Amino acid sequence: MMKHIYVAFFSFLLLSCGSTKVDQSTVLNPTNPKGVKGSVLPASKDAQLESVKSNVSVKALSVDIEAIMTFLTSDELQGRDTGSEGIEKAADFIQNVFKNNNVLPYFATYRDTLENYSDGVAYNVVGFLPGTDSKLKNEFVVIGAHYDHIGLISGDGDDTIANGANDNASGTTAVLEFAKYFGEHKNNKRSVIFALFTAEEKGLVGSKHLAKKLKEQSISLYTMLNFEMVGVPMVEKDHSLYLTGYELSNLAEISNGYANKNLVGFLPKAKEFNLFRRSDNAPFHDEFNVPSQTYSSFDFTNFGEYHKVGDEASLIDYGFMAKIVSESVPMLEGIINAPIKEVKYN
Incomplete structure (x- = not known):
């Protein structure tokens, strides 16, 4: 994740003193009536029913996410090192989804x-949904995450497998859930590329390869939205996610507008450590x-x-991930379907 931040993170600490199966058509867009928090009852029976439906959908989505995460972080995949037999199994799984x-x-x-x-042999796994609008389909949105990790390392005791749950099976799983949602609903006016990158841990090699290849095809890329450690x-x-390069564009404002909440914010450490340059968005x-x-x-x-054998599925908050996925869907829909290119660099 966000290549080479470990040393900086360690310095900061010194200075500052993953299988249950559910229906693939799980609803990914639950609502929270009026943004109410806690145990306040909805004002009407209809609102109460919607609240129950939302809670059920998020719970089902959480189970689905845990199932994917459990497989991607299993010891069978040996930490998904680029070029390994383990990452081959991950790629098979992704393309089957x-x-x-x-x-x-x-x-x-x-x-x-x-x-x-x-x-070894290395490859990104790249899916595609053509746009449904006669004009906007010629513009592309890339939604991506890296699915590789660092494989086998010296660990604690007998454990030498860096399973890479948060880094970055979590981002990979989020992208797969988005692909499932749009694959079912087919409501994307622009064309969408779902890209799961290899060799991020080797220096963003997979995303550099794909970005160059797409540029050579002269596609009209609107925006690239990457998910990393979620x-x-x-x-x-007071926000659930931060955006690298926050100050460089209006993407946070646009994202929050379509999410209808303060979903995305600013993290000073992301700017301090220049995380904008350290993940697959940069190429x-x-x-x-x-x-x-x-x-x-x-x-x-x-x-x-981070980058330890302890990055296990048992540490993941699946309710949080389900919430992130469900709240990101209207954000992605809005960006993909906007009649004009609203997201712009400052």
Whole structure:
């Protein structure tokens, strides 16, 4: 995740003193009537029914998310190191989710193989939903996350598998849930590319490869929206996610408008450590110079197992992840379907 932040994070600490199966058609857009918190009862029977439906849908989504996370972080996948047998199994799983939910391969197959990768065969997994609007379908939104991790490392005792739950099975799972939602509803006016990147941990190699390849195709990219480490909530914040490069664009404002809440905010540490340059959004910014940013909830205080064998599925807050996914869906729908390009760099 966000390449090479571990040393900076450690310095900051010194200075500051993953299988239950549910229906694939789970509703991803529950509502919270009037943003009410706590145990306040809805004002009417209709509102109460909607509240019950919302709670049921988030609970079902939470179960579905846990099932995906449990597989992606299982010891069978050996930490999903790029080029390994374990990441091959992860890629098989991802492309099956795409195939089973009406998401097409963007290229001839779902696998976008990296040329001249020196340590085994490596590939992004890339799905595609063509836009439904006759004009807007020629514009593209990329929704991405990296699905690789660091594999086998020296750990604690007999455990040597860095399972990579928060980093970044969480972002991968969020993108898969978005793909399932749009694959079912087919309500995307712009064309959407769902990109699961390999070799992020090797220096953003997979996203650099895909961004360059798409640029060579001269696609009209509107924006690239990346999801990274969204498995646990931030501490004492009034927003659920922060946006890397927050001050560079109006994406946070646009996101919150469509989410109809303060979903996305600013994290000073993200700017201090220049996280905008340290995840898979950066290559798309470099190639296309369009708003390309990362949503995350890793706030430097809420998760101490970064790049350790302790980054396990048992530490993930699945209720939080379900909430993030469900609240991000209207945000993504709004951005994808807006009649004009609202998201702009400042």
